[in-house]
Amino acid sequence: MIEANAEIGTFEVVTQNPDQTMRLGRLLGEILPPGSFVALVGSLGAGKTLLTKGLARGLGVEDDREVTSPSFVLVNEYRGRIPVYHLDLYRLDSYAEVEGIGWDEFVAGPGVTLVEWADKVAEELPEERIEIHLQWAGEEKRRLVFSGKGRPGQTLIEELRHKWEKEE
Ligand code: ADP
Ligand code: MG
Numbered sequence: 001m002i003e004a005n006a007e008i009g010t011f012e013v014v015t016q017n018p019d020q021t022m023r024l025g026r027l028l029g030e031i032l033p034p035g036s037f038v039a040l041v042g043s044l045g046a047g048k049t050l051l052t053k054g055l056a057r058g059l060g061v062e063d064d065r066e067v068t069s070p071s072f073v074l075v076n077e078y079r080g081r082i083p084v085y086h087l088d089l090y091r092l093d094s095y096a097e098v099e100g101i102g103w104d105e106f107v108a109g110p111g112v113t114l115v116e117w118a119d120k121v122a123e124e125l126p127e128e129r130i131e132i133h134l135q136w137a138g139e140e141k142r143r144l145v146f147s148g149k150g151r152p153g154q155t156l157i158e159e160l161r162h163k164w165e166k167e168e
Contacts, residue, residue: 009154011146011161014137021047021142022054027163028130028146029058031156034082034110037126039118042134044090047142048116051134052086055114059084069116074101083111089120098124128153 015021032038038055040048053064059080061067069088070076074097078084085106092098098106098121106113107126118125128150135143148154 009148009157011157011164012143013146013164014141014143015047017140018047018050021050021144022057023167024144024160024164025051025054025056026058027054027167028156028160029055029080031159031163032059032112032130033152033156034112035108036112037107037129038112038114039125039129039131040114040116040134041119041131043136046134046136047144048134049088051132051144052114052116056080056084056086059112074098075106080112085111085113087113087115089115089117092117092120095121095124130156 013024015024032055040051042048049067049069053067056067056078057064059082061078061080061084066078067086068076070086072091074087074089074092076086078086087098087106089098103124130153131147131149133145137143146157146160148157
């Protein structure tokens with residue numbers, strides 16, 4: 001029973017092409033409530049930015065050409081149905097750098113925050129969050145593991161699973 005419980009709020013998919021990854025992102029973006037924090041973890045080319053494009057689309061960001069990795073400025077802001085903050089911490093040297101651009105607001109504010117390379121500030125992540133681990137699984141395949149940390153996140157991931165299974 002404990003094992004079965006451990007699975008609640010965790011959802012694993014192997015997407016077969018970039019479009020599927022986009023679509024998954026869009027489905028999740030459509031149900032993310034204000035104040036959500038999404039931690040994206042995976043190596044270069046795993047699909048974090050592509051998934052973020054889908055998330056942004058689902059959040060109501062019309063033009064996903066805007067959605068590019070903000071490696072040098074650390075954060076991009078998009079206008080969706082709620083403000084969307086997109087961070088990429090690949091080049092981050094220390095937590096002080098994100099603290100300086102208003103990390104607390106990203107963690108606790110009413111917008112939606114999407115963070116690539118979130119594992120670089122593992123200690124600073126809010127307890128309630130969505131975590132998405134991405135892994136290369138072939139030229140056009142990526143393994144995506146979604147997990148909700150905290151009860152609201154778990155419910156959200158179960159909802160995502162239902163939406164995905166309905167579309168497939
Ligand atoms: P990251 O931000 O993790 O470095 P990107 O999203 O920028 O990765 O790049 C992912 C690359 O992998 C893109 O060129 C994309 O077209 C390619 N790709 C191939 N198959 C997939 C897939 N199933 N899901 C996501 N990206 C894929
Ligand atoms: Mg990226």
